[in-house]
Amino acid sequence: MADGPMWCIVMFDLPVKTKEQRKRYSDFRNMLLDNGFVRAQYSIYAKYSPSGVLGQRVISLIKLSVPPQGEVRIMHITDRAWANTVRFFNSAEEKPEETPEQLAFF
Numbered sequence: 001m002a003d004g005p006m007w008c009i010v011m012f013d014l015p016v017k018t019k020e021q022r023k024r025y026s027d028f029r030n031m032l033l034d035n036g037f038v039r040a041q042y043s044i045y046a047k048y049s050p051s052g053v054l055g056q057r058v059i060s061l062i063k064l065s066v067p068p069q070g071e072v073r074i075m076h077i078t079d080r081a082w083a084n085t086v087r088f089f090n091s092a093e094e095k096p097e098e099t100p101e102q103l104a105f106f
Contacts, residue, residue: 005079014070024067
């Protein structure tokens with residue numbers, strides 16, 4: 001894994017045909033939000049990691065949370081690659097999200 005800042009991207013397709021499947025979808029989505037991910041697009045969530053490492057605890061939690069018949073893909077990209085993405089909304093180009101501010105503890 002890289003030493004610099006990275007973004008962890010989680011992409012998923014989960015079944016949502018039954019009430020139980022929709023509940024599992026919602027639980028999975030809330031698990032990502034509770035662990036610091038933000039929604040980049042529908043079914044695509046991202047988390048900034050200044051150290052470049054996404055903890056094994058979070059990856060294990062994602063693995064344990066994947067519902068039956070669900071497909072999840074985890075990808076890491078550098079902060080520079082994230083900043084260079086091209087983003088469109090309603091045919092207009094928008095800037096990618098800013099790098100989150102970091103808290104400093106003394």
